[in-house]
Amino acid sequence: MKIKLIEIAHGRSGDKGDAANIGIIAYDNKGYEIINKYLNAGKVKEHFKGICLGEVERYELPNIRALNFILHNTLGGGGTVSLKHDAQGKTLAAALLRMEFEI
Secondary structure, eight states, X not given: OEEEGGGTEEEEEEEETTEEEEEEEESSHHHHHHHHHHOOXXXXXXXXXXXXXXXXXXXXXXXXXXXEEEESSOSTTOTTTOOSTTTTOTTHHHHHHTOEEEO
């Protein structure tokens, strides 16, 4: 079965210097089970191929049914020096929520 991430979760994103921070929060426990099992750092890195030039780290926050991803070397140097349109990574959560994956 193929689903879009937005069907089971919502998200927020922002900047941490040159790294982007993306939080994905499942709507319910079943959704958290799915994202915890299928949404890994490698898939996030592949989804942002050409944008994320560094390592992707994944952190689990089961008490709030969430995963947090740090995408290093993604924002062109950070908000004050970047020439990117989204120098603070505010749209990256919306982009990740469009990801489709098979469960």
